[in-house]
Amino acid sequence: MDQAAALLDYVLRLADSNLVLGQRLAECCGHAPELELDIALTNISLDLMGQARSLYQYAAELKGNGCTEDDLAYFRTEREFRNPLLVEYPNEDFAYTILRQFLFDAYNQLFYQALENSSDARLAEIARKSIKEIRYHLRFSAEWCIRLGDGTELSRQKMQTALDDLWDYTAELCTPNATDQTLLSTGIAVDLEQLKAPYFERVEEILTKATLRKPDYEPFQQGGKEGSHTEFLGHLLAELQVLQRTYPGAEW
Amino acid sequence: MTKSINIAKLEARFQAKVDAEQKIEPKDWMPEAYRKTLIRQISQHAHSEVVGMLPEGNWILRAPSLRRKVALLAKVQDEAGHGLYLYSAAETLGINRDELFEQLLTGKAKYSSIFNYPTQTWADIGTVGWLVDGAAIMNQVMLTRTSYGPYARAMVRICKEESFHQRQGYEILLALSQGTEEQRKMLQDAVNRWWWPSLMMFGPSDAESTHSAQSMAWKIKRKSNDQLRQEFVDATVRQAEYLGVTLPDPDLKWNEERGHYDFGKINWDEFWAVVKGRGPCNKNRLKTRRKAHENGAWVREAAMAHAEKRAARQKEEGIA
Numbered sequence: 001m002d003q004a005a006a007l008l009d010y011v012l013r014l015a016d017s018n019l020v021l022g023q024r025l026a027e028c029c030g031h032a033p034e035l036e037l038d039i040a041l042t043n044i045s046l047d048l049m050g051q052a053r054s055l056y057q058y059a060a061e062l063k064g065n066g067c068t069e070d071d072l073a074y075f076r077t078e079r080e081f082r083n084p085l086l087v088e089y090p091n092e093d094f095a096y097t098i099l100r101q102f103l104f105d106a107y108n109q110l111f112y113q114a115l116e117n118s119s120d121a122r123l124a125e126i127a128r129k130s131i132k133e134i135r136y137h138l139r140f141s142a143e144w145c146i147r148l149g150d151g152t153e154l155s156r157q158k159m160q161t162a163l164d165d166l167w168d169y170t171a172e173l174c175t176p177n178a179t180d181q182t183l184l185s186t187g188i189a190v191d192l193e194q195l196k197a198p199y200f201e202r203v204e205e206i207l208t209k210a211t212l213r214k215p216d217y218e219p220f221q222q223g224g225k226e227g228s229h230t231e232f233l234g235h236l237l238a239e240l241q242v243l244q245r246t247y248p249g250a251e252w
Numbered sequence: 253m254t255k256s257i258n259i260a261k262l263e264a265r266f267q268a269k270v271d272a273e274q275k276i277e278p279k280d281w282m283p284e285a286y287r288k289t290l291i292r293q294i295s296q297h298a299h300s301e302v303v304g305m306l307p308e309g310n311w312i313l314r315a316p317s318l319r320r321k322v323a324l325l326a327k328v329q330d331e332a333g334h335g336l337y338l339y340s341a342a343e344t345l346g347i348n349r350d351e352l353f354e355q356l357l358t359g360k361a362k363y364s365s366i367f368n369y370p371t372q373t374w375a376d377i378g379t380v381g382w383l384v385d386g387a388a389i390m391n392q393v394m395l396t397r398t399s400y401g402p403y404a405r406a407m408v409r410i411c412k413e414e415s416f417h418q419r420q421g422y423e424i425l426l427a428l429s430q431g432t433e434e435q436r437k438m439l440q441d442a443v444n445r446w447w448w449p450s451l452m453m454f455g456p457s458d459a460e461s462t463h464s465a466q467s468m469a470w471k472i473k474r475k476s477n478d479q480l481r482q483e484f485v486d487a488t489v490r491q492a493e494y495l496g497v498t499l500p501d502p503d504l505k506w507n508e509e510r511g512h513y514d515f516g517k518i519n520w521d522e523f524w525a526v527v528k529g530r531g532p533c534n535k536n537r538l539k540t541r542r543k544a545h546e547n548g549a550w551v552r553e554a555a556m557a558h559a560e561k562r563a564a565r566q567k568e569e570g571i572a
Contacts, residue, residue, distance in 0.1 A: 019318075026312050026325055030305040031540070033548020035332050035339075038305075042329040049322050056318070070317045094551050150561065151554025158550065243316035243374055250432050252316035252374075252424075 006182035007120070008062045010189060012072065013082035013179070013225055015055035019073055020233070021087040021104060022048035023240055025097070033094055040140060044101070047133040054126050074244035078227075078234045085224040086169035088233045095148060095155075095162040102141035103166055106202050107173040109138045110195045119187035142206045149210025156211060163207070164215050171219035174199055177226060270471050275401035278344040286470055289463065290400055291345050292361075293472065298338035299356045299363035301331045303537050307371040308380060316374055323420055324377060330413045337409065341402040357542050364388075365523070366453050368531030375428055375435075375442035381421015383443075383450040386488060389414050390480045391454070399471040422491065429495045436496075443492070444500045451515070452523045454481040460520075485513050 001009075025045035032038035056069035063072075086104055091097045112134050115127035148155045174196040176184070183189035207214055223229070243252070262281050269276065276282055305328050312328065315321035339349045355361035366384050371377060392414060395407040428439040455461055455477045467473040475483075485504075492499050503516035525531070 023313060026321075029312055029325060029328055030309040030332075031544040031547075033544070033551035035302070035336050037548075037551070038332045039329055039336075042325060042332070046322060046325055046329070049318065049325070053318050053322070073318055094548065147558040148551065148554050151558040152550070154550050155554030155557075239313050242314050247432065247434060250316075250435055252320055252427055252431075 001178055001182045003182060003186060003188075004062070006179045007188060008059060009082060009179045010183055011055055011059040011062065011123070013084075015052050015059055015072070016081045016083040017087050017104075018048040018052035018055065019240075020081070020083045020236060021100075022046075022052060023236055024087065024089075024091060024100070027091055028097060041097070044137050044140070047130075047137065051126070051130045051133070054129070058122050058126070070244065074241045078229055078237060080227055081224075081229065081233060081237070082227060083224055083233075084169070084172045085221055085230055086166065086173065088224070088230055088236060089166060089169065090232055092162070093158060095158040096166065098141055098144045098148060099159065099162045099166050101137065102145045102206065103170055103203065104173075105134065105138040105141045106206070107170075107195065107199050109134050110198055110202075111190055111192075114190040114195070118190070123188065145206055145212075146210045149207070149212045159210065160212055163212055167215040167217070168219045168221045170199075170203070172222045172224060175222065179225070267469075270399050273471075275404060276399050277401045285466070286472075287345050289467060289470070289472060290403065291342055291347055293467075294338055294342040294345070294403055295347075295352045295355065296362050296364070298335050298342060298352065299361055300367065301335035301338060302356075303363045303367045303541060305331050305335075306537055306540055307367055307369070307533070308377060310371045311374060311377045314374070315377075320424070327381075327417050327420065330417070334406075334410050334413070337406040341400075341406045344402045353545065357538065357545060359529070359538060362527070364453060365526040365531060366449055368526050368533045368537060369446070369449055370532055372445070373438050373442060375425070375438040376446070378421045378424030378428065378439070379442040379446045381417050382425055382491070383446050383488070384453070385414055385418040385421060387450045387453040387484050389418060390484045390487075394474045394480065397471075397474055422495075425495055425497075429497070439495070440497050443497045447500050448519065448522075449526075451481060451485070451518055452526075454478070454484070456520070456523070457518075482512055485515055489513055 022045045025041050025048070028041045029038060029045070032041055052073075053069055056072045059072055060067040060069055086100060089096065089100055109131070112127045112131045116124055116131065118124045118127065145159070149159045150156070174192045176189075176192040180189045180192055184191060204214060244250075263283055266276070266280075266282060266286075269280075276286075308324065308331075309328050312321065312325050315324050339352060342352060343349060352361065356363065366387075371380065389411065392407050392411050396404055396411055398404045398407070425439055428435040458464060458476045458478045461477055464473065464476060468476070489499065489504070501516045503514060505514055506512075507514045526534070529535075
């Protein structure tokens with residue numbers, strides 16, 4: 001893989017992760033357990049969508065030929081999306097929503113902190129802008145994990161069930177693929193191997209405070225970053241892309 | 253005897269204050285009926301914001317560009333925020349949010365009937381912004397001068413955001429009007445469906461309106477339903493011309509003598525049917541709200557339980 005192709009793939013991975021997770025959170029808008037939570041989840045969704053737009057705009061420039069942010073979000077198929085599997089997991093209930101968020105935020109904060117030092121000036125700049133928002137997301141999702149884990153017996157059970165399912169998708173986050181390896185030598189990519197230990201350390205610290213049990217299996221699901229997704233993603237994209245696909249060429 | 257004289261005195265003092273355009277504040281004495289009217293009106297308004305999130309939320313996931321998606325999501329979030337300020341304003345009158353929610357979920361409290369119409373296409377999102385927010389603003393601008401302080405202050409903030417929403421809606425429609433044949437059809441169809449329900453938003457005509465006279469005397473309302481409706485029509489006709497859409501009323505024309513637009517007869521049977529629960533979405537809107545509330549019960553309970561545990565632990569540590 002050459003550097004240019006790897007960079008585009010890398011930027012799209014980051015953009016897709018934010019868009020897909022932002023879309024999942026947007027599903028909760030108007031349906032959250034209370035108004036304050038509705039507003040908070042929408043805030044996070046808005047942050048993620050805003051970051052996604054900066055990243056898609058960069059990717060569109062890398063692609064050239066008049067490509068736009070919307071071309072990349074609305075006209076790529078399931079197999080072309082590069083987000084890790086975790087973010088596409090549905091909102092089965094609020095426990096899934098908040099745990100998915102925490103497992104991602106804990107990674108994302110370490111990732112963007114490191115990305116501030118990327119040799120790619122544009123990525124470093126986007127990281128600097130995003131990191132404050134991500135710190136807030138992590139504080140919010142970690143607090144809610146603790147609150148719901150160490151809340152009632154029912155809430156602990158629901159959180160444990162969600163954790164047992166979502167845990168499987170944590171493997172992929174800190175595992176580098178060919179794209180990461182290509183960009184590592186030029187200092188563009190974050191060294192994911194370096195994030196693994198602090199990531200699991202942080203996650204376990206919060207799980208302990210939340211009185212949740214770390215699942216007793218090694219997480220192993222992978223493939224999102226190479227475009228091999230769960231069955232859930234196609235439905236999410238079908239809904240997201242419907243108007244652009246129905247009226248190609250229209251301006252909105 | 254003395255008691256009723258005292259109340260009469262208090263009422264006179266209250267009315268004098270209202271007449272002098274001084275705001276009534278939560279700790280001031282107020283007639284019980286004034287308090288009840290305000291609780292009913294402010295909570296209806298709050299419920300309208302919260303239920304109003306649903307028809308617009310219906311298009312967040314399908315918004316046709318990232319820019320539109322972010323704008324719509326932020327708009328629906330603003331509505332949740334408006335719901336919060338308004339519930340807080342209602343709480344200053346001695347009722348709490350749980351009770352108000354209960355009234356909404358059991359169907360005891362009303363919300364604006366406009367939200368019982370479906371948003372069928374993307375053009376509906378622009379039209380709701382233009383017409384529905386436009387009609388709401390007429391009413392809300394008036395309410396920034398309402399006699400109850402906390403309500404008036406909540407309205408100042410809400411009005412600023414609402415006029416932004418209305419422009420945003422109009423801008424969606426402008427893009428459609430300059431778009432393809434299919435987009436222009438989508439726009440006209442949405443306007444056809446939303447025009448009359450938007451006029452109904454101002455409520456029954458003055459002759460039929462049960463609460464109006466007293467509310468005007470208390471300066472809760474400052475303009476009549478028909479007066480506001482006329483202002484809305486007058487403001488909207490030119491905007492429709494600029495968009496190149498036809499408002500679906502053959503009787504709509506400028507009346508030189510009155511200095512206003514005349515318009516056709518509103519279908520009040522439809523209005524009352526929707527108010528009484530027979531609109532296209534009444535059942536589903538309440539069902540959706542109830543489902544969110546019930547599905548969230550374990551979360552709210554867990555948050556309370558956790559807060560209690562934490563407080564108990566802190567107390568224990570304090571003793572030790």
